Amino acid sequence: MSTPGTTEGTVPSGHASPNVFCEHCPTRLVLDRLSDKWVVLILARLSEGPRRFNQLRREIEGVAQKMLSQTLKKMERDGLIGRQAFATVPVTVEYSITPLGLTLASKVVEIAHWAEENIEQVLAAQASYDAN
Amino acid sequence: MSTPGTTEGTVPSGHASPNVFCEHCPTRLVLDRLSDKWVVLILARLSEGPRRFNQLRREIEGVAQKMLSQTLKKMERDGLIGRQAFATVPVTVEYSITPLGLTLASKVVEIAHWAEENIEQVLAAQASYDAN
DNA sequence: CAGAATCCGAGGCGATACTG
DNA sequence: CAGTATCGCCTCGGATTCTG
Numbered sequence: 001m002s003t004p005g006t007t008e009g010t011v012p013s014g015h016a017s018p019n020v021f022c023e024h025c026p027t028r029l030v031l032d033r034l035s036d037k038w039v040v041l042i043l044a045r046l047s048e049g050p051r052r053f054n055q056l057r058r059e060i061e062g063v064a065q066k067m068l069s070q071t072l073k074k075m076e077r078d079g080l081i082g083r084q085a086f087a088t089v090p091v092t093v094e095y096s097i098t099p100l101g102l103t104l105a106s107k108v109v110e111i112a113h114w115a116e117e118n119i120e121q122v123l124a125a126q127a128s129y130d131a132n
Numbered sequence: 133m134s135t136p137g138t139t140e141g142t143v144p145s146g147h148a149s150p151n152v153f154c155e156h157c158p159t160r161l162v163l164d165r166l167s168d169k170w171v172v173l174i175l176a177r178l179s180e181g182p183r184r185f186n187q188l189r190r191e192i193e194g195v196a197q198k199m200l201s202q203t204l205k206k207m208e209r210d211g212l213i214g215r216q217a218f219a220t221v222p223v224t225v226e227y228s229i230t231p232l233g234l235t236l237a238s239k240v241v242e243i244a245h246w247a248e249e250n251i252e253q254v255l256a257a258q259a260s261y262d263a264n
Numbered sequence: 265c266a267g268a269a270t271c272c273g274a275g276g277c278g279a280t281a282c283t284g
Numbered sequence: 285c286a287g288t289a290t291c292g293c294c295t296c297g298g299a300t301t302c303t304g
Binding site for chain 1: 151154161162169173191194210212232235236240243247248250
């Protein structure tokens with residue numbers, strides 16, 4: 001992490017080292033992406049291999065179709081995933097992860113793992129907190 | 133990650149293996165926590181050492197004090213951080229990371245690193261996408 | 265199949281003011 | 285210092301409907 005207390009981070013031109021703690025640093029944008037919980041799940045799925053739209057929709061329970069297409073579009077813009085359309089009838093679209101996206105996915109999958117492994121402890125902590 | 137396509141995940145009593153992809157699996161709750169972008173930043177800060185309230189406030193630029201206290205409370209409930217009050221005048225409160233929180237923080241810090249290291253590529257991808 | 269468009273409510277979040 | 289309380293914007297995100 002960048003050095004605490006410094007006030008660089010607004011980046012673009014000057015290239016002061018990016019710093020997530022800095023208010024308007026674009027790195028915050030990455031964190032904002034993860035705020036889409038769907039991004040995490042999509043990354044995880046696509047890192048296993050390419051998927052079609054409705055395939056993703058089925059594999060990620062609870063996602064509304066609007067959210068899915070919206071999120072996919074953002075991720076494509078960020079260069080995290082690629083989109084390829086095939087001129088079949090009806091049209092077929094395949095989403096795949098990019099090399100860049102893959103590096104992020106590897107980090108993100110670890111978070112998902114953490115969630116699956118430690119959820120019990122979290123739930124226990126909540127229960128004990130609430131019992132108070 | 134849990135096996136795709138299965139429909140366990142609703143967990144609590146039966147202990148089917150938790151699965152983030154499952155709609156009502158409590159592991160989603162963890163992802164929802166990361167949706168608080170502040171959680172990420174707080175974890176990162178506290179993993180460096182204990183902090184006091186206003187100290188955190190200053191070190192995390194842009195956080196409203198309401199959000200900070202709110203987020204800290206949630207994280208305490210989740211067992212990710214601890215809170216200790218000292219009966220000084222005026223009162224002193226110190227937040228610190230728990231062992232559980234530390235394991236999550238280590239994952240999360242990597243995301244922050246990723247953001248700082250790859251932000252340029254993301255911005256470039258966006259620019260090229262928009263130029264289209 | 266892969267989406268775009270619209271409607272709409274709940275709540276995330278910030279700004280401000282007050283307290284012990 | 286370390287919060288709580290209140291207000292209001294405004295976005296997120298779900299449900300529904302329509303299209304090529």
